[in-house]
Amino acid sequence: MENFELVILLLDATLRTSTPLILAALAGMFSERSGTINLALEGMMLGGAFSAAAVAFYMDDPWIGLLAAIATTIALSLLHGFACITHKGNQVVSGMAINILMSGLTALVGIALFAQGGKTPALDKAARFQPITLPGAEAVKDVPIIGPIYFELLSGHNILVYIAFLAVPAAWWVMYRTRFGLRLRAVGENPGAVDTAGIGVVAMRYRAVICSGVLVGMSGAYLSTAQGASFLQDMTAGKGYIALAAMVFGKWRPFPALAACLLFGFLDAAATRLQGVILPGIGEVPVQLVQALPYVLTVILLAGFIGRAIPPKALGRPYVKER
Amino acid sequence: MSTTVQLPRWIDVGALPLLNLLLALAVSGLVVLAIGENPVEVVEILLYGAFGYEEAWGYTLYYTTNFVFTGLAFAVAFHCGLFNIGAEGQAYVGGLGVTLAALYLDFLPFPIMLVIGMLAAMVFGAAWAYIPAYLQARRGSHVVITTIMFNFIASSLMVYLLVNVLRPDGSMTPESEQIAENLRLPFIHDMAAALGIEMASSPLNLSFVYAIVASVMVWLFIWHTRWGYAIRTVGSNAVAATYAGLEPGRYIIIAMMISGALASFMALNEVMGVQHRLLIDFTAGYGFVGIAVALMGRNHPFGIFLAALLFGMLYQGGAELSFEIPTISNDMVVVIQGLVILFTGAMEHMFRPRVTKIYTAWRLRRDAQEAA
Amino acid sequence: MHQMHGTGETGAVQPAIELRGIDKRFGAVHANKEIDLKVDKGTIHGIVGENGAGKSTLMSILYGFYQADAGTIHVDGKLCEIKGSEDAISAGIGMVHQHFMLVETFSVLENVILGVEGGAVLRDGVDRAREELRRLEREYSLDIDPDAIVGDLSVGLQQRVEILKALFRGAEILILDEPTGVLTPQEADHLFRILETLKEQGKTVVLITHKLREIMAATDNVSVMRQGAMVAHRKTAETSPEELSELMVGRKVLLRLEKGDANPAATVLNVENLCVDNAQGVRKVKNATFNVRAGEIVGIAGVSGNGQSELLEVLGGIRSATEGSVELNGQDITPGKGIDAAELRRRGVAHVPEDRHRMAMVTAFSAKEAAILGYQDDPAYQKSVFLDWPAISKATANMMAEFDVRPDNPDLKAANFSGGNQQKLVLAREIMRDPELLLVGQPTRGVDIGAIEFIHKRIVAMRDAGKAVLLVSVELDEIMSLADRILVMCDGAIIGEVAASEANERVLGLMMAGVDPNEAKAVEGQA
Amino acid sequence: YAGVASAAEIKPAVVYDLGGRFDRSFNQGAYNGAEKYKADTGTEYRDFEIQNDSQREQAMRNFARRGMNPIVAIGFSQASALEKVAKEFPETKFTIVDMVVDLPNVQSVVFKEHEGSFLVGVLAAMASKTEKVGFVGGMDIPLIRKFACGYVQGVKYADPNAEVFQNMTGTTGAAWNDPVKGGELAKSQFDRGADVVYHAAGGTGVGVLQAAADAGKLGIGVDSNQNALHPGSVLTSMLKRVDVAVYEAFGAAAGDSWKPGLTILGLAEGGVDWALDENNEKLITPEMKDAVAKAKEAITSGSLAVHDYMSDSACPM
Numbered sequence A: 001m002e003n004f005e006l007v008i009l010l011l012d013a014t015l016r017t018s019t020p021l022i023l024a025a026l027a028g029m030f031s032e033r034s035g036t037i038n039l040a041l042e043g044m045m046l047g048g049a050f051s052a053a054a055v056a057f058y059m060d061d062p063w064i065g066l067l068a069a070i071a072t073t074i075a076l077s078l079l080h081g082f083a084c085i086t087h088k089g090n091q092v093v094s095g096m097a098i099n100i101l102m103s104g105l106t107a108l109v110g111i112a113l114f115a116q117g118g119k120t121p122a123l124d125k126a127a128r129f130q131p132i133t134l135p136g137a138e139a140v141k142d143v144p145i146i147g148p149i150y151f152e153l154l155s156g157h158n159i160l161v162y163i164a165f166l167a168v169p170a171a172w173w174v175m176y177r178t179r180f181g182l183r184l185r186a187v188g189e190n191p192g193a194v195d196t197a198g199i200g201v202v203a204m205r206y207r208a209v210i211c212s213g214v215l216v217g218m219s220g221a222y223l224s225t226a227q228g229a230s231f232l233q234d235m236t237a238g239k240g241y242i243a244l245a246a247m248v249f250g251k252w253r254p255f256p257a258l259a260a261c262l263l264f265g266f267l268d269a270a271a272t273r274l275q276g277v278i279l280p281g282i283g284e285v286p287v288q289l290v291q292a293l294p295y296v297l298t299v300i301l302l303a304g305f306i307g308r309a310i311p312p313k314a315l316g317r318p319y320v321k322e323r
Numbered sequence B: 001m002s003t004t005v006q007l008p009r010w011i012d013v014g015a016l017p018l019l020n021l022l023l024a025l026a027v028s029g030l031v032v033l034a035i036g037e038n039p040v041e042v043v044e045i046l047l048y049g050a051f052g053y054e055e056a057w058g059y060t061l062y063y064t065t066n067f068v069f070t071g072l073a074f075a076v077a078f079h080c081g082l083f084n085i086g087a088e089g090q091a092y093v094g095g096l097g098v099t100l101a102a103l104y105l106d107f108l109p110f111p112i113m114l115v116i117g118m119l120a121a122m123v124f125g126a127a128w129a130y131i132p133a134y135l136q137a138r139r140g141s142h143v144v145i146t147t148i149m150f151n152f153i154a155s156s157l158m159v160y161l162l163v164n165v166l167r168p169d170g171s172m173t174p175e176s177e178q179i180a181e182n183l184r185l186p187f188i189h190d191m192a193a194a195l196g197i198e199m200a201s202s203p204l205n206l207s208f209v210y211a212i213v214a215s216v217m218v219w220l221f222i223w224h225t226r227w228g229y230a231i232r233t234v235g236s237n238a239v240a241a242t243y244a245g246l247e248p249g250r251y252i253i254i255a256m257m258i259s260g261a262l263a264s265f266m267a268l269n270e271v272m273g274v275q276h277r278l279l280i281d282f283t284a285g286y287g288f289v290g291i292a293v294a295l296m297g298r299n300h301p302f303g304i305f306l307a308a309l310l311f312g313m314l315y316q317g318g319a320e321l322s323f324e325i326p327t328i329s330n331d332m333v334v335v336i337q338g339l340v341i342l343f344t345g346a347m348e349h350m351f352r353p354r355v356t357k358i359y360t361a362w363r364l365r366r367d368a369q370e371a372a
Numbered sequence C: 001m002h003q004m005h006g007t008g009e010t011g012a013v014q015p016a017i018e019l020r021g022i023d024k025r026f027g028a029v030h031a032n033k034e035i036d037l038k039v040d041k042g043t044i045h046g047i048v049g050e051n052g053a054g055k056s057t058l059m060s061i062l063y064g065f066y067q068a069d070a071g072t073i074h075v076d077g078k079l080c081e082i083k084g085s086e087d088a089i090s091a092g093i094g095m096v097h098q099h100f101m102l103v104e105t106f107s108v109l110e111n112v113i114l115g116v117e118g119g120a121v122l123r124d125g126v127d128r129a130r131e132e133l134r135r136l137e138r139e140y141s142l143d144i145d146p147d148a149i150v151g152d153l154s155v156g157l158q159q160r161v162e163i164l165k166a167l168f169r170g171a172e173i174l175i176l177d178e179p180t181g182v183l184t185p186q187e188a189d190h191l192f193r194i195l196e197t198l199k200e201q202g203k204t205v206v207l208i209t210h211k212l213r214e215i216m217a218a219t220d221n222v223s224v225m226r227q228g229a230m231v232a233h234r235k236t237a238e239t240s241p242e243e244l245s246e247l248m249v250g251r252k253v254l255l256r257l258e259k260g261d262a263n264p265a266a267t268v269l270n271v272e273n274l275c276v277d278n279a280q281g282v283r284k285v286k287n288a289t290f291n292v293r294a295g296e297i298v299g300i301a302g303v304s305g306n307g308q309s310e311l312l313e314v315l316g317g318i319r320s321a322t323e324g325s326v327e328l329n330g331q332d333i334t335p336g337k338g339i340d341a342a343e344l345r346r347r348g349v350a351h352v353p354e355d356r357h358r359m360a361m362v363t364a365f366s367a368k369e370a371a372i373l374g375y376q377d378d379p380a381y382q383k384s385v386f387l388d389w390p391a392i393s394k395a396t397a398n399m400m401a402e403f404d405v406r407p408d409n410p411d412l413k414a415a416n417f418s419g420g421n422q423q424k425l426v427l428a429r430e431i432m433r434d435p436e437l438l439l440v441g442q443p444t445r446g447v448d449i450g451a452i453e454f455i456h457k458r459i460v461a462m463r464d465a466g467k468a469v470l471l472v473s474v475e476l477d478e479i480m481s482l483a484d485r486i487l488v489m490c491d492g493a494i495i496g497e498v499a500a501s502e503a504n505e506r507v508l509g510l511m512m513a514g515v516d517p518n519e520a521k522a523v524e525g526q527a
Numbered sequence D: 001y002a003g004v005a006s007a008a009e010i011k012p013a014v015v016y017d018l019g020g021r022f023d024r025s026f027n028q029g030a031y032n033g034a035e036k037y038k039a040d041t042g043t044e045y046r047d048f049e050i051q052n053d054s055q056r057e058q059a060m061r062n063f064a065r066r067g068m069n070p071i072v073a074i075g076f077s078q079a080s081a082l083e084k085v086a087k088e089f090p091e092t093k094f095t096i097v098d099m100v101v102d103l104p105n106v107q108s109v110v111f112k113e114h115e116g117s118f119l120v121g122v123l124a125a126m127a128s129k130t131e132k133v134g135f136v137g138g139m140d141i142p143l144i145r146k147f148a149c150g151y152v153q154g155v156k157y158a159d160p161n162a163e164v165f166q167n168m169t170g171t172t173g174a175a176w177n178d179p180v181k182g183g184e185l186a187k188s189q190f191d192r193g194a195d196v197v198y199h200a201a202g203g204t205g206v207g208v209l210q211a212a213a214d215a216g217k218l219g220i221g222v223d224s225n226q227n228a229l230h231p232g233s234v235l236t237s238m239l240k241r242v243d244v245a246v247y248e249a250f251g252a253a254a255g256d257s258w259k260p261g262l263t264i265l266g267l268a269e270g271g272v273d274w275a276l277d278e279n280n281e282k283l284i285t286p287e288m289k290d291a292v293a294k295a296k297e298a299i300t301s302g303s304l305a306v307h308d309y310m311s312d313s314a315c316p317m
């Protein structure tokens, strides 16, 4: 029973840690399925986190903060699009540039606005997303098995967690069941086919990166106004890259990407709890190993040792009609 | 018959990149304005901090040294058509090589250690680059993603080693022991003093000379040897390379390993030259600066040297800046770095069509006048 | 020269399409020069021209894929501004591109509805589309499984998907850009029957090709393009292949190159049961057995995509042989373990590949850099560990002089040479090495007439110098005028050999379609 | 008069550790001390927040080169950089907090954190209703284990049956500045039943206290007085008077009484303590106040010895 509790609690933490990954991985998916590599997830997440915290602080409302985050990440997506889609620049370079730029800019603006070494001031309750108790959670709280699962694991998260998990089937539906999704996937596979079908390639790709921006904005806002209570310099600490890895690991598809995010989130939650803890019989587990696992697993996947990850055909290639 | 003419070299590799750079700097100026400071003052402080006094020069060139290495590292891989985002990790692991050699072979005399230290860094850096290279060459895994992953893996590995293995007993900071005196690269000011020249003390050390030598060697290698030729062929047209009997995979691996070795020279500067011990995160993002440096320098050693100098100046001047204007932290330099990559890298084509048009119009008019 | 036998003379019928003064440049290339064209409703209209004449460009402009720099388009007599494919589609124009515009990971149905999904949610449109597709299939006998993944289909079937796409969009005017290039003659026949049905239904078809046979067999009217210009319009019934070919190339075509008889000597290349699988494990070359002797040119004919490219690439050391053996002057040189392109070059095999841009040169290089591609290890180009650029410059200048490459500047970027001059540089690089065996693929693709003649002469000169030459070309004329012996490939196998003296287009055509050589000759005899 | 004159002469400087001057904890303590000195004497000072490890040395050297004196380095991580720079500038006075550097121009200030931690441990045990309390450390180093060990001793002193959960945030400097992870760890301890959590994690602790406030549990602050961060949710703070250390170092340098060597500040010296103010007075019952006063008395008088983890790298509990 004790162990069951522990597992539930670990899974509970997994949901919290995987939420930003899920949103960002879906963001990456929208962009990359349309043919635009999005290494800028990290930087966009950071930008979103900063805007959300700063605006939520001033307005005392997390929703306005969320909107600000999304506005910021859409702007960054448009910048990425401007470089890669309009000017046919190198997508990897543009992504790296945005990451570096945002790492500096968020801190710089943070110092200018709040003079707290790049942090934003701590947000009080009203300015953050608060946990939501699902209906009936209190009632079943003490029922064995179901109680912990419903009360501890499923209930009591903030709205963004639920949004992230609902975003996965939603993304799947959009991607595979709508005209927009069909065109988006087509433009990432063969933009020529889309063009000759009378659909604008550039517009289609812009729409895709905008979707990407919306999602990654939420992920950033989650970090600073839901999971945390302020923005900190470089607070994403590589989560954007982990999300990218999860997307690759999920072979650019929503549900497998969700699974990868949960796995990576679980590893993160486990690593956090294992720090400095001596496990009976095993001794101290090197946390660094657990922390490196997502990257190692992704490399192994990319190497084709556990199935092949086949990227969209036109990924990374700007659409050039006339040489 | 033709409506466009080829741009002359001075525009192609000179004016256009300069235009992009100026745009990046102009936008940086706007950022400074936006946060309520005076860009002119900022530039003054930057320049003073970078060149205003003797010691500053030393610091500027010390940073330049790092950027030359990481810039060259990026460029060599780039000539083979590869985006090596992993200089950071390669340098980090290269630092491990130097440290291990230093800690376990400290009985060897100085000149031998100079060579051994260099070799150790190169071997470790190249080995760390080898895995992504192999995966790209033989299994088609995209080197961009794998090198990013390898940066993180290197970081975890090094934390583990520093915390659990290399940290001396009783020490709280996760850093290795100091390396022996005979393993340290001599400082330039000490070398100058030995020649009777007085110089201000700075971290500038022998590895700056390595940087210059490495630049020349990379230039010779890329444009004046058949291996460089092979790498460029693979980079521009892998099918043509196969046709020419140059197996692309092989040169991908070679280029990446050279790239990793060059990145690891940065560790030489930091570990053997300045810090004299292995620090956590001593790479401090210098690997990423290398991308900006290489893109700005058009992947040519000479351009890289100039770009590295610019960034060395920004780094050193930026440190001064954060001392002088508290609202402008070192992050300003990071912003400039991001903007430079954005404008000279990702948006390098932005002005080309327009400049080509203007130049063509000018040429056609001139030709017409000459004909008349 | 511009004799405009306007098809408008037929008067009463309103042309389905009329192009006026269409002009288009791609950078330095003037792809279309003030083109006028009328296509009558309910006819099959052929457009012929050599490679690079600008046919695809013209049709892509009509379809809105490219924008013309000048000129107007009229559909059904009305001025029609076509800014994108969207406008073309709504004007009732459909196009089957030379390079298919299909999403390979999608099903047939998904490909067909792309852009005309019939609603923001797919489900609504899909069922209707399936219904409509079934009707079209019946009507035009275009059998296809709507749920098959396009990437798994053969090229012939993929083409069908393209046609269905156009019909599904309600195209009244269908443009087909070199539809038969990838088809066997049988598949091509089927296609022509479909086009006939379309015509009966009152649709207008524009058929682009450079195969005169097809023009004569399938079209009502024909227009001829040459080097970006429209040079003539004819009623098919009132013209002949000879006239058309003359119009295409701008002068009387030498059907036979002036060349002496071959004096074949010892066997140089001996290929035994050679098999080649591609990366996907599909067998592309099946049990090829043949030889090439010193002093002869052996031509390999076939519809493109029947294994010739793979055969040439394996002999050039670019691919490995899966089975079988290759000998050069009695020595085993089977490509694979240890024998790659570099090794073959050392042993005297020169290779002019089919695809100049993809394979034979690096367009980003300067001419002198391109001129040592493949020979970068040659000691003559080295000075200690370094490349000897002055020596390389001199060698390049030499090649340029010998092969009349213009401009003769070794420092100019390879991309800035015209196609013909690039090809001459490649030939110079390979031929001036004095190889034992010369492998040449499509030596005159996209090359202007003057250069073609020059190149042909150089190849014959090689033969006369006692070298072995293996020539792969999809141009039957080229094969017939150059080769001394002709091998025909079909579906990866060499199905027969014909002496050049006995060869004619019909026999070769039948063999290319897979008909047994003896049977083919018998059929020919009856005819 | 003399004091004012010499006070005007010094040009003090502070180099903060990762986390920066507004970490609401350790570094902020130093900042407060410097600010107070400035307010009291009108002496301007310079300070620098490092962003990465390689900047430490440059910052100190930069200050020394500009004639700043004394230079106070905050945090044990500064030791090796300081050692180097102090050798280069033998005329400059250096003070390092939390670490010992043995040089003729270096003053080392260390604290008996275990004693202060003991006191808050006592309070934690008494405030806990579940008999389960938690500890979240920053970087896993002996210094932080020293905090933990003192805390555990205090808890057990007040309630031998109480259970203490312990977690460390990480092994690198980043562990000082990761409030999200700190919050996660606190949550995991609350989930396991703890209702009071003490942090010794610098900036990371902000997340710990936040999580406590969010969950309606109690947190215990560290270094600075953090009671005001979430009034009513912070039981108390273990004060480590870095502010005093900085203030004294400035003052001593100005008054020419600055001496190199080791200074150890414990309960008796007022270097560590627990915080009671209007923000937490409702949380502290009279019994708690009595108990902690008794413990404090016992420790200062020497009758109660709190074990120092760093003396033998082991904790008896």
Ligand SMILES: Nc1ncnc2c1ncn2[C@@H]1O[C@H](COP(=O)(O)OP(=O)(O)OP(=O)(O)O)[C@@H](O)[C@H]1O
Pocket: A321, A322, A323, C026, C027, C029, C030, C031, C049, C050, C051, C052, C053, C054, C055, C056, C057, C058, C098, C178, C210
């Ligand atoms: N997208 C493009 N950008 C630049 N140049 C192009 C482009 N497409 C075609 N060209 C050039 O325009 C000219 C005409 O090409 P086009 O494809 O129209 O010829 P074609 O008659 O269809 O030849 P083929 O029989 O080989 O298909 C050629 O010189 C070609 O290289």
Ligand SMILES: Nc1ncnc2c1ncn2[C@@H]1O[C@H](COP(=O)(O)OP(=O)(O)OP(=O)(O)O)[C@@H](O)[C@H]1O
Pocket: A179, A180, A183, A197, A198, C086, C089, C090, C115, C116, C117, C118, C119, C120, C169
């Ligand atoms: N070329 C076409 N021929 C016939 N119908 C078309 C064509 N293009 C679009 N349609 C139909 O017209 C309607 C609007 O198409 P449109 O391309 O404007 O979509 P949209 O409003 O941009 O929506 P979305 O972005 O979701 O694709 C749809 O029902 C679509 O199926």
Ligand SMILES: [Mg+2]
Pocket: A199
């Ligand atoms: Mg649309």
Ligand SMILES: [Mg+2]
Pocket: C055, C056, C057, C098, C177, C178
């Ligand atoms: Mg064509």
